[in-house]
Amino acid sequence: MTTNYMGKATSRVDGRAKVTGAAKYAAEYNVPNLAYGYIVTSAIARGRITKIDASEALAVEGVLQVFTHENRHKIAEDDQSYEDEAASPGSPFRPLYDNQIKFSGQPVALVVAEEFEIARYAASLVHIEYKVESHETDLSKVRANGYEPKIKRMEGFEPVKPRGNAEKAFQRAVHQHDAEYDLPIEHHNPMELFASTAVWEGNGKITIYDKNQGAQNCQRYIANIFGFPMDDVRVISPFVGGAFGSGLRPQYQIFLAALAARELKCSVRVSLTRQQMFGLGYRPNTLQRVAIGAAKDGALEAFMHDALANTSRYEDYQEMVVNWAGSLYQCDNMKFSYNIAQLDLCTPMDMRAPGGAPGMYAIECAMDELAYKVGCDPLELRLKNYSEKDQNEGKPFSSKELRACYRQAAEKFGWANRKPQPGSMRDGSELIGWGMATGIWEAMQQPASARAVLTSDGKLEVSSATADIGTGTYTIMTQIAAETLGLPLQDVTFKLGDSTLPQSPIEGGSWTAATNGSAVKKVCDAVGAKLFAMAQKMEASPFANLKFEDVAFSEGQMRLKNDSDRGVAIGEIMRHGGATTLAEEATSSPDEAKQEPYARYTHSAIFVEVKVDEELRTIRVTRIVIAVAGGRILNPKTARSQVLGAAVGAIGMALEEESVVDQNLGRIMTHNLADYHVPVNADVYDIDVIFVEEHDTIVNPLGVKGLGEIGIVGTAAAIANAVFHATGKRVRDMPITVDKLF
Amino acid sequence: MNPFSYTRSGTLENAVTEIARDRRAKFIAGGTNLIDLMKENVTRPSRLIDINHLSLNKIEETDNGGLRIGALVTNSDVAYHPQITRRYPLLASAILAGASHQLRNMATTGGNLLQRTRCSYFYDITTACNKREPGTGCSAINGFNRMHAILGASEECIATHPSDMCVALMVLDAVVQVTSNRGARAIPFAEFHRLPGDAPQIDTNLQPDEIITSVDLPGEGFAGNHSYLKVRDRASYAFALVSVAAALTLEGGVIKEARIALGGVAHKPWRNAEAEALLKGKPAGQDNFRKAAEALLSGARGFGHNNFKIELAKRAIPRALKQAAAGTPQSQTIKKVL
Ligand SMILES: Cc1cc2nc3c(=O)[nH]c(=O)nc-3n(C[C@H](O)[C@H](O)[C@H](O)COP(=O)(O)OP(=O)(O)OC[C@H]3O[C@@H](n4cnc5c(N)ncnc54)[C@H](O)[C@@H]3O)c2cc1C
């Protein structure tokens, strides 16, 4: 038995619970006397409600109440109470606040009944009259209204200052490429629908089983709005059926469930329908201009990236779309801008690699276009302009094995055999296209806490209030804890998704492994130190004259590092010390002094093969090879799954996904999974994931960088570039559907 | 969803009597379309008459050498039936090009014929739609109409019939057997579905009190030279942008008979006698196939987003004919277009 788990391919510790159905999701918690809510949403995009007539609905037997802006009790109304960790500047959406309609699909009433079917039926009897105002939902029509958000959502979200003189250098450059790239609105569409089961505890307390990516974020939201003492609100979310960022903010069903439970003094469940999921945040529509000037040999001389993205009328949603080129490519003259324009839609939300996925799609397509102009291999162009330091911050990288990514992936793919001419490679009736791109994502760490409780029977329970949205958090945290205290995996339990657990930020930004992993490591070390102190006091202790650094834990024992045959069982140490349990809590924070001097990023190189039917233009993505430099890989199995899933997401982004807005109605019409296409198994062929060796002692104590998002960054560009190589047709508005290739 | 009552019919007589009594009642077979429509409040039946216990679930030989497929035989059972795969592989292929395994296991032959359009506006009761609510207007004509009809549409409605199976049945000249209190009748497949005209709320010529009892296939199944080619936005589990069912009889490279039906382009599976006649007696080659495609698309009109379907159909038709002529029908499991 070895207890060295970090770096070992380990199956999910929660896998069995998931496949057997033992894992319960927010809408699956049944409590006595549960009432059911059904949401009524607005039919118009903009205007106001002039009349809501719920009398017919209320007359249906079994209906308990119909909540609207007219009859809800007094609750907080100020913006601040509605803010949450992932909010953007502005005035957050307040459900059932007043008669104003801000977007089509806005919740306007909640029908609560004794049974779900009754609520659903009664909801169809709520009659609403509107005063319709004209709306605008087309970003391309409001270019002139774009503005730079005054209040920044976060540090680092603003475009970096221009360097050199990009305009001038561009005008003078031998090779120029200047084009616009259009990425449509996309919705996260996780498998699990948003749902909350609010349990009214009877003593003024409320427990809410909810789908989210941060239980404490939702706890604060509910407590602030409804004026509950923080301790009276508990939010539980142990399993999440996918989220992709959609759970970073509390969604309106948790508000509605809490509102109804509090006013009716009973437990209430509210679930969204798939159609209603399209009334939640989304990846915004972006129009991006990329202009690159290069010398004869392809050396970059000017790089301009200007992005315009949509937001709502009430919040300035922001993400980092531009700037990436300044980290990735060496160039003295760079200029970036990022503007937003308001539409009558709800506020966008972070969606897998927010900013990075759209920005790098445009950048990496533009680099491909430039390679053709220069007449050099797209990979060579990247290598020629490889940045040895991050010019945005003027800092060296904490680590950057991107060259190895390029080399290993290109070799595995067979890139050397590529014929550069578009349309020059074929397989019978299919044109073959080979394309590549680069990916980059920030390696972040946040402060977080964890608790560890070790009992003398050798069982360890570790906890922190993060989430596992299918990423494998349960598993890697268990691995870290087990290895740190040298315990068998099955003796270690990790708990998350509960607001009563030690403090954690929302689970996003690919920072969870680094953030909560560091806290878990730290708290287990603290338990280890306590054990060590006890062990030193044992009779004839082999550790008597040693320091904590001299011992290690493995196979259930504390051992001498330089003589691993000498050790004492953990249980024995505790028995001698007279302790039945050891409990510790620790908070880990990023070591800013150590991190600050460095730019910290995850990198990837993606190579894609597509086969396009010459006549019908149907596209098959027959091969993806993606090499990732993501620091230390804690679990190659779950890590690979993350990258695979993200790469499949990129197939959707490049070829299938689009939330189509009917501009006459201001309404998203592809609001179901028959019309909103995501890749199915038949769309997915070989995806080869390579993890490149990368040692990083700067990013965090574990040396991990996070892998949840990198797989989608750049991958859509690699697919688009491959389609160009196959067909000679450059499609600059995603998704690339057959009609665009005629 | 409205409250509704539920009746289970044990006999055909009972089923037709029940439906005749209540104009707001509906038969339920697999329920894969009806229940969705009820959840969206698009269809609000007062009563469901469950016909799953009628004995309409057999595939039998007919006197004229064809096959009779009971209205309740599931799409999966048709697709994998040895007589069908041997004699009517085109039908099996079309079925397997549609929906998913799970849906095909529930979906029935009768229900497939009567599935309603997938027009997004039809499914969204906040929008105007003449098919759902006659006289309210058509949101699709000036809206999002990428999936919509290019042939046979009207100013009232530009919806398409979404079925794959029906495209094959159209080519095979199937006959729909129906019954009511008033007696039984046979409807040739080409007359079963209708064009929208000024009454888009009516999809078919089946009368409200009639039940489909079977779909009959004539003896000729074109097992040698056929293909079902479906072009869609992803490799599986998506409705057709354009689909082509092609069937040929060849004699030494010369076409004796050609049949072509298109899916995803009109309010019904689209056939054109002239186009088929063009191929009769001609060599099975690309030039002739292209001419037939032009003829099939004559009069086609796009509404904006769906303009591309005209060109797509013009390319897909010769391709399907080529596959049929070569005796290499499109596979529904290997997604490469042959
Ligand atoms: C997600 C999804 C994807 C799909 N994709 C495809 C696809 O790609 N291609 C495709 O062809 N189809 C597709 N379908 C449609 C599917 O084929 C139909 O839903 C199915 O064939 C309907 O059969 P059913 O027995 O379930 O009908 P039901 O839903 O039970 O009934 C449909 C209608 O037919 C009536 N009816 C049923 N049987 C009879 C009868 N014997 N006599 C008179 N009236 C009757 C009912 O009253 C009802 O109005 C898809 C469906 C879904 C939900």
Ligand code: SF4
């Ligand atoms: S095309 Fe037909 S079904 Fe669609 S909105 Fe128009 S009338 Fe309704």
